[in-house]
Amino acid sequence: MKPDAGTLRVVIVDDEAPARALLREYCEAHDDVAVVGECGNGFDAVKAISEKNPDLVLLDVQMPKLDGFEVLELLDRPPIVVFVTAYDEYALRAFEVHAVDYVLKPVGRERLDTAIERARERRRTAAPAPRPAALAAAARPPGEHLARVLVKDGPNVHVIPVARIDWIEAQDDYVGIHAEGRTHLKNRTLQDLAEGLDPARFVRVHRSYVLNVDRLARLEIQAKDSRVAILKDGKVLPVSRAGYARLRELM
Amino acid sequence: MHPLLAGRLRIVLYLVLWAGIGALLTGLSVLVAPRPVAHAAIFVGPLTLVYAFACLSAWWVCRSHPLGSAPPWRLGALLAGAALQSAGVFTVAAAGWAALLKSRAGIGPDRSGILRDLVVMFVAGFVLYAQSIVAHYLALAFESARAVERRLFESRLSAREAELKALRAQLNPHFLFNSLNSISALVGSDPEAARRMCHLLGDFLRTSLALGARARVPLGEELALAEHYLSVEQIRFGQRLAVERDVEVAAERCLVPPLLLQPLVENAVKHGVASRVEGGVVRIAARRRAGRLEVSVENPFDADAPARRGQGLGLENVRRRLEALDADSAGLQVSREEGRFRAALYLPALEAEDGDPATAGAPAEAPAPGSARRAVEEPRHEA
Numbered sequence: 001m002k003p004d005a006g007t008l009r010v011v012i013v014d015d016e017a018p019a020r021a022l023l024r025e026y027c028e029a030h031d032d033v034a035v036v037g038e039c040g041n042g043f044d045a046v047k048a049i050s051e052k053n054p055d056l057v058l059l060d061v062q063m064p065k066l067d068g069f070e071v072l073e074l075l076d077r078p079p080i081v082v083f084v085t086a087y088d089e090y091a092l093r094a095f096e097v098h099a100v101d102y103v104l105k106p107v108g109r110e111r112l113d114t115a116i117e118r119a120r121e122r123r124r125t126a127a128p129a130p131r132p133a134a135l136a137a138a139a140r141p142p143g144e145h146l147a148r149v150l151v152k153d154g155p156n157v158h159v160i161p162v163a164r165i166d167w168i169e170a171q172d173d174y175v176g177i178h179a180e181g182r183t184h185l186k187n188r189t190l191q192d193l194a195e196g197l198d199p200a201r202f203v204r205v206h207r208s209y210v211l212n213v214d215r216l217a218r219l220e221i222q223a224k225d226s227r228v229a230i231l232k233d234g235k236v237l238p239v240s241r242a243g244y245a246r247l248r249e250l251m
Numbered sequence: 252m253h254p255l256l257a258g259r260l261r262i263v264l265y266l267v268l269w270a271g272i273g274a275l276l277t278g279l280s281v282l283v284a285p286r287p288v289a290h291a292a293i294f295v296g297p298l299t300l301v302y303a304f305a306c307l308s309a310w311w312v313c314r315s316h317p318l319g320s321a322p323p324w325r326l327g328a329l330l331a332g333a334a335l336q337s338a339g340v341f342t343v344a345a346a347g348w349a350a351l352l353k354s355r356a357g358i359g360p361d362r363s364g365i366l367r368d369l370v371v372m373f374v375a376g377f378v379l380y381a382q383s384i385v386a387h388y389l390a391l392a393f394e395s396a397r398a399v400e401r402r403l404f405e406s407r408l409s410a411r412e413a414e415l416k417a418l419r420a421q422l423n424p425h426f427l428f429n430s431l432n433s434i435s436a437l438v439g440s441d442p443e444a445a446r447r448m449c450h451l452l453g454d455f456l457r458t459s460l461a462l463g464a465r466a467r468v469p470l471g472e473e474l475a476l477a478e479h480y481l482s483v484e485q486i487r488f489g490q491r492l493a494v495e496r497d498v499e500v501a502a503e504r505c506l507v508p509p510l511l512l513q514p515l516v517e518n519a520v521k522h523g524v525a526s527r528v529e530g531g532v533v534r535i536a537a538r539r540r541a542g543r544l545e546v547s548v549e550n551p552f553d554a555d556a557p558a559r560r561g562q563g564l565g566l567e568n569v570r571r572r573l574e575a576l577d578a579d580s581a582g583l584q585v586s587r588e589e590g591r592f593r594a595a596l597y598l599p600a601l602e603a604e605d606g607d608p609a610t611a612g613a614p615a616e617a618p619a620p621g622s623a624r625r626a627v628e629e630p631r632h633e634a
Contacts, residue, residue, distance in 0.1 A: 018433040064527050105428045
């Protein structure tokens with residue numbers, strides 16, 4: 001067996017050292033499984049998975065900085081995922097992000113072996129990756145609005161609480177998030193991002209713009225049937241007719 | 252609708268009672284105005300049947316004028332008025348019926364006999380209606396006593412439920428799952444540590460069950476439980492979890508409801524230290540000042556972390572238990588300042604007397620009145 005083609009490269013993500021040690025021990029019992037990274041928090045996980053590009057991630061859910069779902073949402077090419085957690089309540093969200101398995105702690109050796117076998121199977125069949133919208137939806141608890149937006153900037157992750165966002169602009173497949181004088185680019189469509197935001201605070205004023213209504217200073221009529229929004233910092237954003245209707249509904 | 256009309260059996264029993272009354276009245280009217288019994292029965296029967304239902308109207312009278320709602324003389328006058336009115340209507344109906352029987356069927360005594368009949372009817376009508384009022388008041392009193400009993404039972408049940416919830420929350424299954432996972436890991440790499448963790452976990456569970464079975468426990472025992480818990484968590488979190496303790500000896504002797512401190516400590520680990528990459532220090536402090544006990548748990552937290560579901564539920568239960576204990580002088584204060592979270596519980600400082608059953612493993616009952624304990628007053632220390 002050629003080492004590279006057959007070896008399942010694994011990154012282990014858990015904030016407890018004993019839990020990581022246990023998973024490593026179980027993994028290393030397989031000749032064709034190599035642990036290429038261990039991380040204790042969400043930031044490190046995003047960095048390690050992006051750099052090492054593993055086949056499989058054994059991923060805890062509750063961690064410092066970013067939870068497991070937020071880690072996945074930030075990855076450009078999410079690997080095969082097996083969730084390993086003490087909580088059974090995330091199983092549905094795990095299913096939505098196409099996790100191959102969901103293993104509950106305490107973890108038994110046979111149970112993890114089954115999960116690894118499923119990961120091998122998934123790799124052979126090359127199942128389709130989850131849609132970005134599903135990843136985004138799973139990254140927040142069901143029925144809740146986004147509390148913060150996560151942006152990956154090279155190996156680093158920026159956490160932007162939604163209250164700090166001024167406005168968001170569509171830029172092809174990306175969105176530009178304007179907050180406190182800086183612009184963060186995120187690999188997401190404006191539609192997908194806007195769906196997670198609180199509609200009482202963020203309004204799609206234009207096909208390409210979402211506005212935090214707290215930042216709105218006034219609306220001005222430019223020409224017949226054409227309006228612009230003037231923000232408190234002086235920035236001018238176009239407002240479409242539908243956007244104006246949405247704003248009026250909110251006010 | 253009148254509750255009596257709700258069941259067929261009740262109506263039948265009620266009418267049987269009134270059949271007896273009817274027989275009595277028939278006998279009376281034969282006595283005052285001699286005639287064949289059958290004739291008297293034809294006169295009295297229908298009237299009694301109608302009056303049986305008329306007397307049920309006392310239910311509405313009694314309900315709208317509960318005993319004690321007006322001065323006794325006024326209530327008495329009002330009820331007597333109602334009975335007189337009812338008896339009057341009954342008598343008029345009896346006069347009409349007597350006249351009808353006499354003119355159409357030729358049944359009945361002479362004029363003076365009818366008058367004597369009507370006097371009997373009026374007196375009977377008054378007495379029967381008064382009886383009905385008394386019976387209704389008794390029934391209503393019985394019913395309200397039962398309602399009070401039920402409410403009392405329900406409130407006891409809900410207090411009990413809060414206690415049970417606290418006890419259930421105590422054995423947090425995720426804590427157990429994670430601990431077992433750690434033990435499973437240590438068995439391979441560090442068997443000695445695995446053994447230590449088994450013992451710590453066993454101690455924690457035993458202490459926690461023992462404390463939960465008592466009504467009041469010395470704070471010192473609550474603190475010991477918290478330490479068992481934190482020792483287990485320290486194995487899981489390693490260097491990330493540090494513990495500081497600042498507890499006055501005088502405070503350790505104070506009695507507290509069991510397992511009040513534990514949710515605060517678990518909160519500090521789960522939502523505080525565990526949410527930070529670098530972890531942090533959980534600081535437990537307790538002191539007694541001016542007859543009050545103050546126990547606080549402080550921890551750093553990640554201000555950027557989004558609120559997790561379930562956060563605050565444990566604290567809410569602690570707050571409810573403290574308020575049920577003593578709404579005026581017990582409570583929970585929560586503050587967030589400069590990245591530090593602080594939860595402090597306040598309650599009257601009570602100390603066990605020798606042989607106090609509350610601390611001697613008695614099953615948890617509603618706390619006995621303060622007579623069994625004494626509040627400990629202390630000279631006020633200024634910080």
